[in-house]
Amino acid sequence: MDARIFQELRSIVGAHGLVSSPEELHTYECDGLTNFRVMPLAVLLPSDTQQVQAIVGVCHRERIPFVARGSGTGLSGGALPVENGIVISLARMNRILEMDLANARVVVEPGVINLDVTGRVQPYQYFYAPDPSSQSVCSIGGNVAENSGGAHCLKYGFTTTHVLGLEVVLPDGSLVHLGGKCLDMPGYDLMGVFVGSEGTLGIATKVTLRIVKRPECIRTLLAAFPGTNEAGAAVSDIIAAGMLPAAIEMMDNLAIQAAEAAVHPNYPDCGGLLLVELDGPVAEVEALMRDVDEICRKNGAWEVRLAKSDTERMLVWKGRKAAFAAMGRISPNYIVQDGVIPRTALPRVMSEIARLSEEAGIRVANVFHAGDGNLHPLVLYDRRIAGQEQAAESLSYRILELCLEAGGSITGEHGVGEEKKRMMSKMFAEPDLDTMQRVRCAFDPLQLSNPTKVFPTPRLCGEKPGEYVAHPLETAGVAERY
C-alpha cells in the first residue's frame, strides 16, 4: 500500500489501532473456515463510528476493497480478507449502549459478543434469542452480516427477526439509519436486505435488538432411537400434532460418540438421538411434553428421559453445541456443511448421504436442527492421506447438491461467503442473481465492501460510457463488465 495512504489510515485509528506486521496479520488471514487464507494489506481496529466512516472514506477514494470482521468465527469465509484489501475489525466497538427493558430493546455496538447481550438482561428475566453454537465468542455485527440462526430459531426466528434498527456506514463512507426503535418505519425495508448480506452492503456500526422475556419454564427431553429415520418420523409427528417446540435437534451415532468423547454429556448410545425442548407456561409445557414422550415411544424410542435439573439441561446442550469441535476427537480434519432440506425429505437424503459416504470411503457424522431441516453433515477426513481432502470436499459439495435436488438450500445459517459462492448458480437462475446484484449496485456501486463473496461472478455496476476506469477486480481477471 502507498505509504501516504498507510499514514492516513494510521492517523485515523492511531498506532494501536493498526496491525501491519506480517506475524500479527496472520491472525486475520482466515475466519472459522481455515482452508481459505488471504493476507490483508493491513487490519484497522476503529473504536467508533466516525473512525469507521473515515476509514471507509479513504477506501472509497483510493478504491481499496475492505472486509469487515467481527470475532472471525464464521464458517463460510465471509470474513476472509480479499487480495490487496484491508480488514476492518469491529472488535473494539463492543459497548452495550442502551438497555430499554420496558420496550424490550437493547442498542449495541457490532463488536458486542452475542452471549453478553443475554448476560446484560438476564437479571431482569430477558434473553437475546438467536443462539448460534459459537454464541460465547461470536459478535452481534457478525450475526447481522450472516443472519445467524441457532437451535432455538425454530420457535424464535433468526437474527433478522430480532434486529429492529441499524446504523450503517455505506461503502462510500456515508452514514445511514435503517429501521429504528419502532416497527415499520416509512420506506423500503433496507434493514431486511442488509441483515444476511454478508458484509457486501456496508458495515453496521450500531444495532438495535429486540430481547425476549424468559419463558416460565423450559423442559428438555432426550429420546434414543435405533436410527435417524425413526427419529425423523418422530419429528414429523411432533410437528403434525400442531406443536412448535423451542428446538428439535438430532444427532447420529458418530456425532454422539464425538460429543461423548469431548464433553461427556451422558447421551444414550444410539443410532439417532433426538433432543426436544419446549418452553412456555408450566401447565402448557407439561401437557405437551407428555404428547412428545408418547410420540417418541410410538416411533421406536427405547429410552426417553427428561433433563431433571437446569444443570442436566445445560449439559445436554453443551454436548450438542460442542458437536462440531468434538469432531477433532474422532478425526484429524473435517468439513462442516450447512444444507437445508424440506423436513419430509430427511429419510431419502440421509440414506443417500450414507450411500455416498460409503462409496467415497469417507465418514460423515450428522448433526441437525431437525425441526427446520437444517443439516450439518460433518465430513471427516485425514489431510495426510493423499487425495482425501479433495474427496471430502467433493463429497461435501455433492451433499449440498442433494439438498438442492430435494428443494432445499445450500446454507441455512453459515452463509455463502467464499466457500459456497460457486453453488449459488446451482440454486438460483441468472436473472435471480442478477436482480440481487442490482440491489448491491445501489449500496456499493464500486464493489468495495467484501467483494468477491456470495456471488459466483461479481458484476460491475453499469457506469456511464466515458467514465470507464478499469476496476481492480477486472484487471485481476475475477470480474467482467456487463
Added chain:
Amino acid sequence: MLKTSAFEENLRARVGEANLHLASAGDAVSGVLPEFVAEPNDERQLAGILSLANEAGIAVVPRGSGTKLDWGNPPRRAQLILSTARLNRIVEHVWADLTVTVEAGCTLQSLQQTLGQHGQRLAFDGLWPERATIGGILSTNDSGALRLRFGALRDLIIGVTIALPDGTLASSGGKVVKNVAGYDLPKLVTGALGTLGIITRAVFRLHPLPRTAKTFSFSAENSADMQQLILAIQDSQLAHTSLQIRGAASELLAADILFEATDAGLAAQESQLRDLLGSARVEQSPGSIWDARQNLWNPPANSTLLGKISLLPTHIAKTFDFLKSLGNSRKVSWQIVLQATGIGMLWLEGDPDQLSAVVKQSRTELESRSGALVILHRPSELRAIDAWGNAGDSISLMRAVKHQLDPKSILNPGRFVGGI
C-alpha cells in the same frame, strides 16, 4: 396519444382481447384515471406486459383486488392497471413441511381455507381477508393482531418471485424455512407498494391452527393505568398471542388479550392474567372483538381519515393523551386500535382543515418520539398531504434501489416515500 395507441396494439397482441379492457371510473387511483386494465393469465404474460409498458414509458399501477388501492400518495401518472386477479392459484401446500407457495392474486381467505383443511394457517390476520390478495397485502405491509406472536408477513415470507419492468422474473429466498443464501429480497418487496417490481408469487412458512383460543377484555380509567397494565402483561411470562388497546375520545380505554393453548395451559394463564390485573375487571370476549381494527374502516365517509401509527409501547399513554387534547381543541373525533407491538390504526373524523392540522401535529409528535404516522385513507380535499412523513437519512439509498430495479420509474410513480 400516438405512443399509447402503438402500445395498445402491442398490448392487445400480447394479452388478448378477453384480458384487456378500457378503464372505467371505478378503476381510478386516488383520483387519477388510467386508460387500460390488463389481466394476464400467468406470470410470464404479466412480465411481458410490464416490459412492453417499460419500453413505451407507460406508467403501471399493479392491482390485486383493489381493497387498498388508495394507500400511498396519488400517482404522478397512471396509464395501465396490471391486475393479478387471474394469478390466483395455490401452487403447492406442502403441509408436512408447513410451507405454501401461492400466486399473488389469491385471496387471504381462500388461502386460509385450503391450509385449514390440514389444520394449518398463515399466522396472519389482514384487513378484508375475503377480498384482499396476498400480493396486495404484502405490498402494503398490512398487519394485524397476530403480529405480536408471529411477526408480520416480512417474518413469515420465505420466498418470492417478482416481475421487473425489464421483463425479468426473479426469485429469491426458497421453499425452506431456514435459508440464508443470497439477499433477502422477499423483505425488500414487502411494503414497497409495488414500486420495485410486481410480486407474482410468494412462499410462506405456516403454523398449526391453535387447539383452543380464548379472548379476555379489561378496561382502565385512564391512559396511564392502561399503559401500566399493558407493560405489566408484556413484562410477564404469559404466552399470549395478541394484545390490543381500543381507545376513543369519549370512552374508557379497553384492551383485549388472546390466548391460544391447550385446555390445561389456558386455564393456568387465565388465572395468572387475573392475578396480574388485580382490581381491573376481566371478562371473556367473543373472537369478533379482533375485528375492531377493520371496523374502523366501516364505512369511511368523506370526512374520514385513516392512518397507521408506529410508536414505542412506553409512549402509549402520552400518545392517547396528546390525541385527546388535540381532538378536543380541533373538534376532531378520533379512535385508535393499537397493538402491543406499537403498530396502530388511527381513525379521525372532522372538517378537512382541522384533520390536516391534526395529522400534521400528530406526525410531528410521533416522529419526535422515533415513531411515524402514515396516511392510508383521506378525504379527497387532502390528497396533497404527503402520506408518508419523514423517510429519514436513507432516502437517497432508497432512490438508488428504485433506480436499479425500475430506472424509468414506471411502477406506481410518485406514490411512495420521498416521491419515489
